[in-house]
Amino acid sequence: xxxxxxxxxRLGEYILENxxxxxxxxxxxxxxxxxxxxxxxxxxxxxxxxYLLMLAGVVxxxxxxxxxxxxxxxxxER
Numbered sequence: 368x369x370x371x372x373x374x375x376x377r378l379g380e381y382i383l384e385n386x387x388x389x390x391x392x393x394x395x396x397x398x399x400x401x402x403x404x405x406x407x408x409x410x411x412x413x414x415x416x417x418y419l420l421m422l423a424g425v426v427x428x429x430x431x432x433x434x435x436x437x438x439x440x441x442x443x444e445r
Contacts (some may be wrong), residue, residue: 396432399424 382389403420 390427395428396424399427 400421403417403424406420407417
């Protein structure tokens with residue numbers, strides 16, 4: 368069993384190594400939730416549609432970043 372200090376050190380190292388990705392994920396999530404919430408404040412749609420759009424954020428996240436990676440790989444090939 369690992370001691371707390373060792374686990375905290377590993378967590379700190381993980382955060383330092385991946386802080387760019389963590390921040391990007393956080394920003395995407397905050398922007399997505401904010402956009403969906405603002406839209407539904409004006410539209411006053413049903414709850415199921417609100418939650419469906421929140422779930423669509425997962426698909427949008429992976430779709431956006433996969434297409435970004437493909438575009439960057441395509442640009443490097445040129």
